[in-house]
Amino acid sequence: MEPVATTFFFYLLSGLAILSGVLVITRKNPVHSALALILTLLCLAGLYLMLYAPFVAGVQIILYVGGIMVLFLFVIMLVNLERSQKEKQFNQQWVPGILAAVALGALFVTIYIKGGALFVRPEIRFPEAENTQQVGQMLYSNYMFPFEIASLLLLVAIIGAVVMAKKKI
Amino acid sequence: MTDSTSSVSHLDLDESKKTFLDANELILNMGPQHPATHGVLRVILRLDGEKVLGLECVIGYLHRGVEKIAEHRTYTMFNPYVDRMDYVAAVSNGLGYCEAVEKLLNIEAPPRANYIRVILTELNRVASHQLWLGTHALDIGAMTPLFYTFRDREEILKIFEKYCGARLTTHAFRIGGCQYETYEGFEKDVKKFISFVAPKIDEYEELLTTNRIWVERTKNVGTISAKDCIAYGVTGPVLRASGVKWDIRKAQPYAAYSKFDFEVPTGQNGDTYDRYLVRMAEMRQSLRIIQQAVDGIPEGPIMAKVSKVMKPPVGEIYHSIEAPKGELGYFIVSDGSTQPYRVRVRPPSFVNLQALDLMCRGQLVADVIAVIGTLDIVLGEVDR
């Protein structure tokens, strides 16, 4: 099936993503920030869908929105908001923030201008229907080793978290 | 009542010591309007996540000053008031009071009256345990037993209604005996009830005793040792489930209990599951007592000779009976007039409730509900 109104949805989703991204760093209330972050992630998932990557989109929703953000909210709710608002905030560092933003923006602009020559515009080789299978095959053939390394890393992280959280094991 | 901070003082709520990361301690106010507190009990819980670090009961919402009222009524006039304390076991309350005053007057109820008293009291014990079972199971999340027990309790209330006209606050007994002779077909009704309810008790047990979730929810929950039970003055099925074979009906028999053959069921672990088993066994023992009492009920008068105006001699008396919830005691002081000088009620629920803190420490919030249920408290009696 041919996609409908691609441009419209692209600008809608990216606009929403940027807007909610701004909300994430401007809201005082952490719960509101987290909700805006969820919106950003959902918009990204939509963009992945438009890139013919439904698997990545699905995983984005399951892992980031359904899993990680829930745990985020979980922690935020347990933390005493009133007391945390009185404590010193980290987002007051204007100068380094602006410097980082300018550097990143410069990078983007450079890539936009010179990128066409650097990266070959890829053909869309996989139609939508086979994307998931392709991802699976890639993960278990070409990228087997990095994939397993990543899972090992996650295991280490889990054990580390348990060790840090438990007062005595 | 309105000042909640003052009543949680012993829970150690020093706010200044905490940073915003110390959020794992939470004060949860349960009640007085809460579905699982069996009336108007208010429990203030100090939680670490879901774990109970300590709790405090706030009671008194149903306080009606029963003991004060007693001082301004004659001995006879006060009799109906006692039914309003433990309203699910009103007959037991009446029995305790009547026997206490009889002791003070140094008279004894005739044997037939004692038999009727035993039958009604034991029926009431079954009704009380049924109500306990239904609400306790409901608290733990099993909805269905509630309706089964209420269906069967209804039969007991029907017998009460036929006997004395009231279903709940029966005022069945008078000082010196019973007001009413048994109605036509009383024995038949009671026997029919016994054969009706015995398989029903099996039915309750079928629903719960081997139900895995029930066992997991009640085993090792709210455990209290025999030593703690005695130290905290906990009586009744709770004490027996901890392994102390003590029942006033056996230890210091009153009414006609010495004439009957029955067992005192005990548990070993003192957990919620054992208390459940003990109460189920108690219902069966009660049926046994009722059967014997109906079979052996003697003929004769039902009222001892009591003068219309009761003036007990100056003195004090303490009399206690085994109510469904534990030791129900009456301490009556007479100054020789028609009105008691002081009536002190020793309510089993009140004293048992005191052990709630001990039983809940280190358990989870859900266990608090189970423990409140298993203590079988009636707030009317706690607050009087």
Next chain:
Amino acid sequence: MPDFITNYLDKNVHVTPGEYGSPFWALVYILVVFGGVSMAVVCMNWLERKILAHMQIRLGPMRVGPHGLLQPIADAIKLILKEDIIPEGADRFVFWIAPMIILLAVFSVYTVVPFGPTHAITDMNIGILFMLGVSSLGVLGIVMAGWASNSHYPLIGALRSSAQMVSYEVAMGLAVISAVLMTSLNAEGTGTLSMIGIVHAQYAQHVWFIFKFFPLGLIAFFIFAVAMVAETNRAPFDLPEAESELTAGFHTEYSGLRWSLFMLGEYAAMIAVSSIAITLWLGGWMRPFPNLLSGPTWDLAFSFFPALTFFGLAGMTFYSTMRMPRHSFFRVQTIGLGAFGAVFALIGLILLLPGVNGRIQDIYWFIFKIAVFMYLYIWYRGTFPRYRFDQLMKVGWKILLPMGIGVLMLTGIVALRTELWDFMHEALRRLVHV
């Protein structure tokens, strides 16, 4: 647009409106499905109260309409008219949006639920992944509702439910993967995540996945069945809304219409997860024994089932009508009940029409299977006490998760080595028979 209708009427074309690329028809389907689900929730409301009541020797609603049939309508009116209370100190925006998020998540799932080979809004390449992902969004709504209420009971309820749902999602996902693995047992060796594809795979393999690699499919289904009850916060896993502990859990502070949105979400979620289970393990829209009892005769025999069901319902209603007390007080009720019966009989007759009959088959079997699940849900509620939180976590992490991993690994091994499996099976059979 007319193309789609002609295609739809042509029996040889099997595409959903989404695949066909017709936004208008997709919209029509969406409206039909969402309306149908809402209606089903309303019916469930009545059925649950009645069935639960009869399990508990009571009558249930009896006053509004004959046998309380109009009770859901009365409830709906009451809920709409009720005051909508927002507690003081609540985060108004989050409080307002939380029920919407739950509804949004639950109803999004229905976009890929295949009520039949063509009766789905769309068929996605990542259907099952999408379902799991979107249904996991519901927990956000619960967490937000609990937090925004600014009260301890909802907060604890929300914490409980988020922990519960996140934990059981893991076991659920493992069970789902073992079913997806089974779809790859074909010549090309490629499986599918598409909901319709999964059902087709079951048809192609001549077996419902619940019976595949017995008992592996059954165990996976069992894991999913337990996890889905936990996921929807129903008894015996209804801790987030354990009324004896936390009054009403995360929606304690909600009232009126907003509260009813939670109820709608809960029941719709029950139907949604049931339909996942049906699609993955119970052959989706397929009637029983589509391969074994095939042929026009059997097709015809099975095609009477929808009509017969409605005739059965009509018969029950007429029987109840006969048993209504003969008294002028009950005249309206008796007529109303008779009318209900007449409507059922009429629906049965319509279902007998040849054009309708063929179209309705798959939908009927799908809904029939859902109904069985719904009955199970009610049955659980009438039977089981409630788990305690730590026990719930223990069941999730220490029993279901290892079981799920084991089943997944075994399914993989067995799927790779079907011949080895056959050999072991034979050996086992001989061992038993010696």
Next chain:
Amino acid sequence: MVWESALVAKLKGQFGSGVEALTYLGQNYLQVDRSLIPNILQILRDEEQFDYCVDVTAVHYPKRERQFDVLWILYSFARNERVRVKTQIAEGEHIPSAVSIWPTANWLEREAYDMFGIQFVGHPELKRILLPDGWKGHPLRKDYGIIQQDQEWVQINLGIESGQ
């Protein structure tokens, strides 16, 4: 009537005239001097196996010089025997708490304090139990009328003119 037993003989031997043992209608009680209370209760529990404190309560005799009777009703599981320990105290006098001997005395003493205003020294948390914290007056005293209420409390906390 005088109650005579080994227990009484032992207590009399130890405490002399401070202990008076009586019996009425078959129920035994000890009339004890206030100063002997902690010792006697301790001995009753530790040496005489009265391990169960059934009740702690009081009676108000406004005409007497020492207005209050404070009672401990004790029971021994081993002996299957009840005994009451009684002492007289005057208004404003303190009495040692028995919470350290029997934990159950905690609420019972709180109730006695609530109803009679008897001060138990050494009680971990002596405050009202049945009546609200800010209530004035102790209702089971004889001079407290049966329909009397703390009107001020009622007006402030319930927002009504009178609780009657």
